Amino acid sequence: MISRFAKSLLIVTAFLVLVTMLAMLHEPSRSYIDPWTGQFFGDGGVEQSIRFPSAVKNAKGQVIMPKLGNETAKAELGRATWKLMHTMTLRFPKKPTDDERQALSSYFYLMSRLYPCGECATEFQQLLAKYPPQTSSRLAASQWLCGVHNEVNKRLKKPLFDCAHVDSAYDCGCGDGDEDSDEEGKGKGKAAPEKKNVVPHDDLTGAEMIRGILTLSTLDLSYRIIPDRNGVKNPEESSTNGPIMHGERLCCNDALDLMIKEKSVPHKESMSSNLETYTIKEDLKVIERWFDLPLDYSDPEGPGGKIKVFVRHMIPLDIARTVEEQEKLPYLPANVKTPREIANYLKFFRADSIVKDCEAIRKILLGSRPNEEDRKWTILGQSYGGFVSLSYLSFHPEGLKESFITGGLAPVAQNDPERVYQLCVPRAAKRNEVYYNKYPADVARVRKIMAYLEANKIVLPNGGTLSPARFQQLGMDFGMQGGIDNVHQVVLKAASDLDMFKKLSLKTLETIERKWPDGNPLYVIMQEACYTQGSASRWAGKRALDANPQFSWSHVKNLQDSEPVYFTTEMMVPEMFEDYTGFRPWKEVAHILAEDDFWGPLYDLEQLARNEVKVSAVAYYDDIYLDRDLGQDTANRVKNLEQYITNGLMHDGIRQDGPEVLKRLFQLSKREYD
Numbered sequence: 001m002i003s004r005f006a007k008s009l010l011i012v013t014a015f016l017v018l019v020t021m022l023a024m025l026h027e028p029s030r031s032y033i034d035p036w037t038g039q040f041f042g043d044g045g046v047e048q049s050i051r052f053p054s055a056v057k058n059a060k061g062q063v064i065m066p067k068l069g070n071e072t073a074k075a076e077l078g079r080a081t082w083k084l085m086h087t088m089t090l091r092f093p094k095k096p097t098d099d100e101r102q103a104l105s106s107y108f109y110l111m112s113r114l115y116p117c118g119e120c121a122t123e124f125q126q127l128l129a130k131y132p133p134q135t136s137s138r139l140a141a142s143q144w145l146c147g148v149h150n151e152v153n154k155r156l157k158k159p160l161f162d163c164a165h166v167d168s169a170y171d172c173g174c175g176d177g178d179e180d181s182d183e184e185g186k187g188k189g190k191a192a193p194e195k196k197n198v199v200p201h202d203d204l205t206g207a208e209m210i211r212g213i214l215t216l217s218t219l220d221l222s223y224r225i226i227p228d229r230n231g232v233k234n235p236e237e238s239s240t241n242g243p244i245m246h247g248e249r250l251c252c253n254d255a256l257d258l259m260i261k262e263k264s265v266p267h268k269e270s271m272s273s274n275l276e277t278y279t280i281k282e283d284l285k286v287i288e289r290w291f292d293l294p295l296d297y298s299d300p301e302g303p304g305g306k307i308k309v310f311v312r313h314m315i316p317l318d319i320a321r322t323v324e325e326q327e328k329l330p331y332l333p334a335n336v337k338t339p340r341e342i343a344n345y346l347k348f349f350r351a352d353s354i355v356k357d358c359e360a361i362r363k364i365l366l367g368s369r370p371n372e373e374d375r376k377w378t379i380l381g382q383s384y385g386g387f388v389s390l391s392y393l394s395f396h397p398e399g400l401k402e403s404f405i406t407g408g409l410a411p412v413a414q415n416d417p418e419r420v421y422q423l424c425v426p427r428a429a430k431r432n433e434v435y436y437n438k439y440p441a442d443v444a445r446v447r448k449i450m451a452y453l454e455a456n457k458i459v460l461p462n463g464g465t466l467s468p469a470r471f472q473q474l475g476m477d478f479g480m481q482g483g484i485d486n487v488h489q490v491v492l493k494a495a496s497d498l499d500m501f502k503k504l505s506l507k508t509l510e511t512i513e514r515k516w517p518d519g520n521p522l523y524v525i526m527q528e529a530c531y532t533q534g535s536a537s538r539w540a541g542k543r544a545l546d547a548n549p550q551f552s553w554s555h556v557k558n559l560q561d562s563e564p565v566y567f568t569t570e571m572m573v574p575e576m577f578e579d580y581t582g583f584r585p586w587k588e589v590a591h592i593l594a595e596d597d598f599w600g601p602l603y604d605l606e607q608l609a610r611n612e613v614k615v616s617a618v619a620y621y622d623d624i625y626l627d628r629d630l631g632q633d634t635a636n637r638v639k640n641l642e643q644y645i646t647n648g649l650m651h652d653g654i655r656q657d658g659p660e661v662l663k664r665l666f667q668l669s670k671r672e673y674d
Contacts, residue, residue, distance in 0.1 A: 160299035409631035417531035421544035475567025518582025541571030621647035
């Protein structure tokens with residue numbers, strides 16, 4: 001006799017067989033049920049109306065999986081998962097849609113919940129909270145994931161990846177059917193050319209390319225070597241032994257200057273007898289120094305290798321005449337920065353890397369001091385040097401005795417430059433009003449010049465183009481003492497040329513050409529990167545200018561003749577890479593960096609809030625390059641900071657009246673209160 005259990009089993013089995021037979025006779029369906037939403041997809045379904053926001057909402061949450069105790073299984077799972085994710089980001093579209101971006105972001109958040117190793121998933125969630133997924137492009141996604149992977153490798157004390165060549169470490173198979181790829185030689189059946197990691201060399205010295213320096217801006221001793229990119233269409237075509245260009249300055253046109261106030265004995269290895277020395281005016285002895293330092297401090301022995309850092313060491317001979325006296329003086333290593341042909345290489349030369357260079361140099365020169373206080377130094381940062389000083393205070397306060405800042409209270413709480421430029425444009429407009437109120441006849445003169453430049457293609461002596469936009473960039477001088485008078489002289493001469501010769505004279509063209517030297521490409525390329533933390537700049541300066549029609553000649557030319565067109569100030573626009581001969585080869589790199597949203601932090605707000613290093617700052621009330629309110633917000637965020645605010649000087653106050661500025665700084669440093 002058959003039991004009830006057996007009867008039930010037979011009935012269920014027969015039912016399953018029947019269903020299977022019917023399925024085999026029916027045409028395969030392309031429909032399915034979405035497990036997240038329960039919606040029907042496929043023929044007549046809602047496939048085209050997928051909405052990922054609901055997926056993202058469900059993607060974020062607590063870790064689901066338990067702890068994984070088997071270490072072997074954990075390691076194998078990790079290797080396989082990293083390969084999967086790296087391959088995914090390397091094959092991600094170069095220009096993804098919003099839907100595709102949302103899908104990739106959802107995937108990573110779901111991975112952080114469902115990854116089979118619970119403790120690993122917890123760490124991944126912490127990393128996602130600190131470094132949210134970057135999905136604006138294939139480059140952004142792959143570089144973001146590489147950075148996250150390196151954070152894990154740091155904890156595990158494993159070698160770090162060179163993110164510039166992550167595609168070599170994880171073969172994505174992009175040569176086969178990758179319709180999104182537009183790289184030459186990467187089509188199906190074509191082998192990609194082998195990449196060579198060659199470090200450029202300087203023709204004059206034979207040295208590897210230098211992360212150069214700037215000393216005190218009042219001494220005008222800036223020196224830099226960068227590869228000559230003239231005539232080079234893209235970084236891969238650049239010769240590794242080409243000519244050099246000098247005098248490059250990065251970001252806000254000024255330096256981070258380092259000095260130590262107390263006497264100390266230098267590291268004996270750094271006082272090499274073959275160092276080149278000479279004496280300049282004001283009884284200053286100069287020593288040229290070189291340091292071999294890592295390109296990437298997160299991977300000092302990695303494929304990036306070492307670069308040479310040049311430091312100009314200044315010794316005042318009125319204080320130290322003998323060699324013995326000089327050896328007891330402090331060293332003055334200054335702002336350090338250098339370029340390379342590719343965007344990923346350039347990303348190592350912002351404030352965070354400069355600070356690491358300075359720390360490495362400090363340890364070489366002062367690391368042998370027995371007294372901890374003698375191993376510290378005092379820094380003075382003018383303009384962009386102030387940005388670097390705040391990074392120094394954020395990440396390596398242990399190396400600082402004191403910090404002085406002039407015109408450089410960076411907007412530390414801003415993660416991208418958009419707000420910075422939105423606030424700076426009204427300041428630039430106000431400065432234009434001052435200019436035209438002082439020189440009202442220049443309204444007509446400038447309009448005449450702009451109309452002439454629009455109607456004629458004017459080639460400058462070095463091959464650059466004098467477009468209306470480039471002429472407007474003369475307003476860069478507006479933020480300096482006497483700047484509006486300098487611009488007026490150029491306008492007056494140009495207008496006179498047109499009246500007398502119906503064209504601009506060679507002398508006028510040379511004057512305009514020198515206002516923005518073509519030899520400063522890094523200053524333009526990396527300007528907006530000085531503000532970016534975890535987001536892309538996307539030409540924020542141009543977007544801010546476009547929002548104010550008074551800066552647009554195409555708009556103003558249609559207004560009454562009494563309407564002035566405004567000069568622009570420190571805003572970098574894409575058109576500069578067409579108008580300037582020296583910038584043209586860098587056009588592609590500049591656009592890559594403008595769209596790159598994987599930038600690390602430049603400041604640590606929590607560390608600044610508990611800062612114990614004494615900081616004394618001079619802020620210029622009418623500074624058009626640094627917004628007053630953003631600067632004061634920074635001042636309020638940095639503990640132990642005192643400032644002197646003046647409207648008697650402009651951004652270059654330390655150059656125009658150095659003794660007065662330094663006197664105020666040293667008075668603040670005493671912390672004596674009435």
